[in-house]
Amino acid sequence: MSLIFNWLFDQYKGVATHWIVLEVIGVIFGLLSVFFAKKRNIWVYPTGIVSTVIFVYLLWEFRLFGDMMINGYYTVMSVYGWVLWAQNSQDQVHVEVSVMNSKDWVISLGLALFSLILVTTVYFFKPYINNSFSMEGVSLGFEFFSLLDGVDIITTAIFLVGNVADGTTKD
Incomplete structure (x- = not known):
């Protein structure tokens, strides 16, 4: 226990x-x-x-x-x-549950890539953000990424795609 x-x-x-x-x-x-x-x-x-x-x-x-x-x-x-x-x-x-078609997969992939790029860019500027949006004494770069940052980037993309797919209805 x-x-x-x-x-x-x-x-x-x-x-x-x-x-x-x-x-x-x-x-x-x-x-x-x-x-x-x-x-x-x-x-x-x-x-x-x-x-x-x-x-x-x-x-x-x-x-x-x-x-x-x-x-x-x-x-x-x-x-x-x-x-x-x-x-x-x-x-x-009433929304019917349906299987994703190829168009849905392409949209989801595009959304995932957009999310990965956007959130990775935010983390690239994390030292700047942590320094109260001042570049004084700040170095930017991917070498400052932590494992937690990477997990956050990936899970954000997954949850965004899942949320959008969940709210999408078929005609």
Whole structure:
């Protein structure tokens, strides 16, 4: 039991309590959003927005720019969805699940490449961003990438493509 406890909570050693509290609040609102989505309740949107806004802030503070950008995207899409749902109060929309065709694959590949290039560019400028957007004493380059940066770049591309593919309907 101690091994599991340590595995779960060692990552929080040295992290200020207010960061942990914000993360817990973000997770709770995220879980509420999933619950409301399952119930097809409009509260999916405000709870999701609270969660993603908290995570945008946290991810900015911890310099995980790819995840921050995808949460920003989720926030914008939640506002958009909330507006659409509020305008169409009756749920008359039914979306069929379908297999991706070759056009969908090409679009997804293009979106993944765009995302990889965009987020890699952001990480290229990470020393500049970390230096309060000042070039004074800053060197740019890929040699400053960490393993975590690479994982963030790849997962951002995957989640962006998945989210867009999930929201795409076929005619």
